[in-house]
Amino acid sequence: MSEALTEQEITLTVNGEEHSLTVHPMKRLLDILREDLGLTGSKEGCGEGECGACAVHMDDKLVLGCTIPACQADGSEITTIEGLGDDGRITAIQEAFQKKGGSQCGICTPGMIMATTYYLDHPDSADSIREALSGNQCRCTGYKKIIDSVKEALQNL
Amino acid sequence: MSEELEVTTETAEKKQYRVVGKSLLHKNGIPKVTGEAKYIDDIPVENCLYGKTIRSPKPRGKIKEIIFKEGINWDEFVIVTPEDIPGENIVQLIRNQMPYLAEDEVKYRGEPVALIAHEDELMVEKALQHVEVVLKTENMPAMFSIDDALKSEDVQFENGLNTDEDNILCAFDIQDGDIEKGWEEADLVIEETYRTAAQEHLYIEPNGVIAEAHPGKSLTVDGSLQCPYYVQKAMVALFELEPEDVRIVQAETGGAFGGKEDFPSLLAGHAALLSWKANGQPVKMIYDREEDMLATTKRHPSRTVLKMGFKNDGTIVAMDMDFILNGGAYPTLTSTVLSRGILHSFGPYRIENVDLRSRATMTNSTPYGAFRGFGAPQSIFAMELHLNKAADKLGIDPAEIRRKNFLQKGDRMPTGQEIKEDVDLEFLMDKALEKSDYWKKIEGHQEFNSKNSTKKRGMGLSMFFHGSGFTGSGEETLASRLVVQLTDEKRLEILTSNVDFGQGIHTGFPQIAAETCNIPVEWVNVHQPDTGAVPDSGPTVASRSTYIVGRLIQLACEHLCERLQAKADLPEDFNEKDFQEAAGKYLSEFGNLQSEVQYSEPPDVRWDEESYRGEAYSGYAWSCDVFEVEVDLIDYRTQILDTVSTVECGQLINPSMAAGQIEGGIGQAIGYALYEYPIMDDGAMKNNQYSNYIIPTIGDIPDIDVEFIEFPYNNYGPYNAKGIGELPFDGPAPAIAGAVARALDGLFITEVPLLPEVIMEAIDSEVED
Numbered sequence: 020m021s022e023a024l025t026e027q028e029i030t031l032t033v034n035g036e037e038h039s040l041t042v043h044p045m046k047r048l049l050d051i052l053r054e055d056l057g058l059t060g061s062k063e064g065c066g067e068g069e070c071g072a073c074a075v076h077m078d079d080k081l082v083l084g085c086t087i088p089a090c091q092a093d094g095s096e097i098t099t100i101e102g103l104g105d106d107g108r109i110t111a112i113q114e115a116f117q118k119k120g121g122s123q124c125g126i127c128t129p130g131m132i133m134a135t136t137y138y139l140d141h142p143d144s145a146d147s148i149r150e151a152l153s154g155n156q157c158r159c160t161g162y163k164k165i166i167d168s169v170k171e172a173l174q175n176l
Numbered sequence: 177m178s179e180e181l182e183v184t185t186e187t188a189e190k191k192q193y194r195v196v197g198k199s200l201l202h203k204n205g206i207p208k209v210t211g212e213a214k215y216i217d218d219i220p221v222e223n224c225l226y227g228k229t230i231r232s233p234k235p236r237g238k239i240k241e242i243i244f245k246e247g248i249n250w251d252e253f254v255i256v257t258p259e260d261i262p263g264e265n266i267v268q269l270i271r272n273q274m275p276y277l278a279e280d281e282v283k284y285r286g287e288p289v290a291l292i293a294h295e296d297e298l299m300v301e302k303a304l305q306h307v308e309v310v311l312k313t314e315n316m317p318a319m320f321s322i323d324d325a326l327k328s329e330d331v332q333f334e335n336g337l338n339t340d341e342d343n344i345l346c347a348f349d350i351q352d353g354d355i356e357k358g359w360e361e362a363d364l365v366i367e368e369t370y371r372t373a374a375q376e377h378l379y380i381e382p383n384g385v386i387a388e389a390h391p392g393k394s395l396t397v398d399g400s401l402q403c404p405y406y407v408q409k410a411m412v413a414l415f416e417l418e419p420e421d422v423r424i425v426q427a428e429t430g431g432a433f434g435g436k437e438d439f440p441s442l443l444a445g446h447a448a449l450l451s452w453k454a455n456g457q458p459v460k461m462i463y464d465r466e467e468d469m470l471a472t473t474k475r476h477p478s479r480t481v482l483k484m485g486f487k488n489d490g491t492i493v494a495m496d497m498d499f500i501l502n503g504g505a506y507p508t509l510t511s512t513v514l515s516r517g518i519l520h521s522f523g524p525y526r527i528e529n530v531d532l533r534s535r536a537t538m539t540n541s542t543p544y545g546a547f548r549g550f551g552a553p554q555s556i557f558a559m560e561l562h563l564n565k566a567a568d569k570l571g572i573d574p575a576e577i578r579r580k581n582f583l584q585k586g587d588r589m590p591t592g593q594e595i596k597e598d599v600d601l602e603f604l605m606d607k608a609l610e611k612s613d614y615w616k617k618i619e620g621h622q623e624f625n626s627k628n629s630t631k632k633r634g635m636g637l638s639m640f641f642h643g644s645g646f647t648g649s650g651e652e653t654l655a656s657r658l659v660v661q662l663t664d665e666k667r668l669e670i671l672t673s674n675v676d677f678g679q680g681i682h683t684g685f686p687q688i689a690a691e692t693c694n695i696p697v698e699w700v701n702v703h704q705p706d707t708g709a710v711p712d713s714g715p716t717v718a719s720r721s722t723y724i725v726g727r728l729i730q731l732a733c734e735h736l737c738e739r740l741q742a743k744a745d746l747p748e749d750f751n752e753k754d755f756q757e758a759a760g761k762y763l764s765e766f767g768n769l770q771s772e773v774q775y776s777e778p779p780d781v782r783w784d785e786e787s788y789r790g791e792a793y794s795g796y797a798w799s800c801d802v803f804e805v806e807v808d809l810i811d812y813r814t815q816i817l818d819t820v821s822t823v824e825c826g827q828l829i830n831p832s833m834a835a836g837q838i839e840g841g842i843g844q845a846i847g848y849a850l851y852e853y854p855i856m857d858d859g860a861m862k863n864n865q866y867s868n869y870i871i872p873t874i875g876d877i878p879d880i881d882v883e884f885i886e887f888p889y890n891n892y893g894p895y896n897a898k899g900i901g902e903l904p905f906d907g908p909a910p911a912i913a914g915a916v917a918r919a920l921d922g923l924f925i926t927e928v929p930l931l932p933e934v935i936m937e938a939i940d941s942e943v944e945d
Binding site: 053057058059060061062063064065066067069070072099100101103104109113114116117118120122123124125126127128129132148149150152153155156157158159160161162163164165166 | 201202205206207208209210211212213214215217218220377378379380381382428429430431432433464465677678679680832833835836839840841842843844865866867871873874875877879880
C-alpha cells in the first residue's frame with residue numbers, strides 16, 4: 020500500500036444507511052465492509068477477484084469487494100448480503116438456496132446469492148444461469164444444487 | 177415434520193423409516209444464506225494481535241541466523257523462536273516428527289522457522305519483508321520427486337516402517353495366490369506406469385485460528401477445523417498442560433476436504449505460542465490465499481507401475497503392482513494414506529494371484545497430507561485405466577472386461593476379506609450404462625468422430641469401492657466415545673466432536689436419534705464441537721461420521737430408551753408423548769440422564785497388521801461412473817459433456833445431502849482429472865494464487881446425474897447406512913482418462929491432470945512414432 024497517499028474522508032450508503040469514514044483511499048471496499056462496518060457476510064476467498072465470495076452490489080452493478088478501492092466506492096450505494104430481505108424475512112432466493120441444498124459449507128453462499136439476485140433483477144445480464152454465476156466458485160457442491168436453487172428462485176419470481 | 181426435498185432413489189422392497197431416509201433441510205442452513213454464520217475471520221476479537229510466520233526461503237539447509245533487520249521497531253513485536261517453546265517442539269500425529277518451528281535444519285521451502293505478531297495487521301506484513309533467514313546449504317542437496325528420492329544416494333531419512341530402504345517412510349505389501357501360476361495362465365500381459373499429480377484442497381475459506389494462551393495455566397483455540405481432539409492432543413504436548421486445561425472449539429468451517437485435518441494442529445500451535453509469549457493476549461492467525469496454498473498440505477503425487485495378466489476373455493489372472501506416493505518433508509498422515517491406497521488398489525474385482533507393493537518416499541517438498549479419497553484415487557486411477565487398456569488390446573468393451581471380473585458374494589479380496597453382502601455390481605454398472613445411454617453413444621461417437629476432424633468424443637467408465645471408517649484396527653484404537661443426553665425441555669442433545677462443514681452431519685445425526693427414540697427431529701440438537709463440552713468421538717474424516725459415529729448415536733439412543741423403560745415407565749411401544757412423559761419423570765427423579773457409548777469392534781471384524789490380512793474395513797460403498805467427453809484438437813481442451821454416477825451406500829440417512837456429497841466429490845475430481853496442477857518450484861507451490869491454479873467453474877461441470885441403489889444387507893452402520901464422503905472422488909479421473917483415450921482412438925495418456933499441453937504432447941509424440 021502506498022504510504023504517499025494520506026487518509027481521506029469518503030461517504031457511502033450501505034444497505035440504506037449512510038456512512039462517512041476516514042480511510043486510506045486504496046483500502047478495499049471488502050475491508051471497509053468487514054472491518055469498519057462489521058458486515059462480515061461478504062467473504063474473502065482469494066483477494067484477487069477470482070472466487071466471487073465478496074460479491075456485492077454497487078450502484079446497481081455486481082462488483083467484487085476485494086477489487087474496489089475506497090476512493091472508487093466514495094459516493095456509491097452498496098448492498099451486501101445483510102441488506103437483502105425486508106423486516107428480517109429472507110428473500111425467495113435465499114429461501115431457494117436453503118431449500119434446494121445450494122449451500123454446503125456456506126462460505127461461497129453470500130457471493131452466490133448476490134450474483135443470483137443481480138441476475139434475477141437483470142435477466143439480460145447473462146444468457147444462462149451458468150453464465151450469470153461464472154464468476155462465483157464453489158468447492159463443495161459440484162454446482163448442481165446451486166443451479167437447482169437458482170431455477171427454484173426463478174420459478175418463484 | 178421439517179420440510180424436505182425430493183430425491184429419487186431406486187430401492188426395491190426396502191424398509192421405510194419415519195425420519196431416516198428423508199431429505200430434511202440443513203439444520204444450520206439459514207445463517208449461511210443470510211451471511212450471519214460466523215467463520216473464524218468473522219469473529220471479532222478485542223485487543224488482539226495478528227500473527228505471521230517466518231518461513232524458510234530454501235528447501236533444505238542448516239539455519240545459521242534469523243536477521244531482524246533495521247527499519248522496524250522490533251520492540252513492538254512479539255517474536256517466537258524455538259527457544260520459547262515450553263513443551264515438545266513436535267506436532268503430535270501418527271509418526272511424530274514435524275516441528276512447530278524448525279530448530280536446526282529446514283526440510284522444505286516455506287517451513288516455519290519463527291513467528292511474529294503485532295496489533296497492526298499491516299505492520300506485521302511489512303515487518304515480514306524485513307526478516308532474513310540465513311541458511312547454510314552447501315552439501316545439502318534437495319530432492320523433490322518420487323524419482324529423485326528413489327535414486328538419491330543422499331540419506332535424509334532412515335528406519336521407515338516395514339522397510340530398510342533409505343528415504344522411504346513406510347511400506348505395505350499384499351501377496352495372495354500364486355503370481356507365477358497367474359503369469360503362466362495369462363494370454364496377455366501388459367505393463368504400464370501411471371502418474372497422478374498433487375492437488376490443492378482450495379477450500380474457499382483458508383486455514384485460520386484464534387488462540388488465547390495463558391502461560392502455565394490454560395489455553396483456548398477457536399478454529400476452522402475438522403478434528404478438535406487432534407488439536408487438543410497437539411496443544412497438550414506442546415505446552416505441557418493437562419487436557420482439561422486445553423479447550424478447542426470449532427468455528428463455522430468454510431470447506432475442509434482433509435485440508436483441515438492435520439494442518440490446524442500446526443497453525444493452532446503457532447497462534448498459541450505467540451499468545452503464550454504475549455501473556456495471554458489473543459492472537460489471530462488467518463492465512464491469506466497465497467500463504468495457504470504455499471504452506472499447507474496437498475494430495476500425495478503418485479507413481480504406479482502396474483503389470484497384469486489376462487485371459488483372452490478378459491479374466492484377470494495376475495496383478496503385480498509397485499505403488500509409490502511422494503510423502504514430502506514430514507510424515508504427517510502419509511502411512512495411513514498409503515495403506516488406504518494399497519487396500520483400494522485391486523478394485524471391486526476377483527483377483528486370485530497378486531503381488532502388491534507400496535511405499536512412500538520422503539522428499540524436500542511441502543508435506544503431503546489428507547485429501548478426500550486418501551490414497552485411493554491414486555491407486556484406483558492406475559487399475560481402472562489399466563483395465564481399459566487391456567480391453568482395448570483384447571478387442572472387448574471396457575464395460576465387459578469389468579463385468580467378467582466383478583466381486584460377488586462369497587468371493588475374497590486379496591486381503592482374505594470375504595464379501596458377505598449380496599453385491600450386484602453388474603446391476604450397478606448396467607444402470608449407469610443405461611442412464612448414460614452408453615452403448616448408443618459409443619455408436620454415435622464413431623460417426624461423429626469420422627465426420628469431425630477437430631472434435632473427438634468418447635465414453636469412459638470406472639468401477640470402484642471405498643471403505644467406510646478408519647483402516648484396519650484404526651477404529652478399535654480410536655475407541656470413540658459419544659453421549660446422548662436429555663435436556664431440561666425433555667428433548668435430546670447429542671455430544672460429539674464430529675464437525676459439520678456443510679456435509680450435513682448435524683442434520684443427519686438428529687435424524688438417526690429421532691428415528692431411534694421415535695420423537696420429532698426438531699427435538700434433537702447437536703452441541704457445538706468443543707472439547708470442553710463434548711467427548712472424543714474421533715475426527716471428522718475417513719467417511720466415518722455417518723457410518724461409525726452415527727451407529728454410536730443409534731446405540732446411545734437405544735440405551736437411553738431402555739433406561740427410560742426400566743426407570744420411568746416408558747412403555748415397550750411408545751410415541752413422542754410417552755417419551756416426554758417418561759423423560760420428565762426421569763429428570764424429576766434422577767436429575768439428568770446421559771447415555772454414553774464407546775465404539776467396540778464388531779466380533780467378526782478382525783484385522784492383522786502384521787500379515788496385512790483380514791477385514792480392512794467393516795463396510796464398503798460401491799459406485800460406477802460414466803463420463804462422456806469431447807476433446808478439441810485445436811486447443812486440446814477436454815470438455816465434460818455428460819456424467820452419470822450410480823452409488824450403493826446402504827440406507828441413505830438424508831438422500832439430498834448424500835447426493836450433495838456425490839455431486840461435490842465428482843466436481844472436485846473433474847478438477848483433479850483435467851485442470852488442477854500445483855506447479856512445484858523448489859518443492860513448494862509456485863502457482864499459489866487463485867488466478868493461477870485452475871479449478872472447475874460452473875461452466876465446466878455438467879448437471880451431474882446421481883442415482884442411489886441399495887443392496888439389501890445388514891451392515892454395521894446406523895440403519896444400514898455406509899460412509900459416503902470420499903467415495904465420489906475415486907471414480908472420475910480414470911473414467912475421464914478412459915473417455916479421452918476412446919475419443920483419441922485408443923491413445924492412452926497415463927497421467928492426470930490431462931492438461932491441454934499433456935494431450936497435445938501425447939498426440940504429437942504418437943504422430944512422430
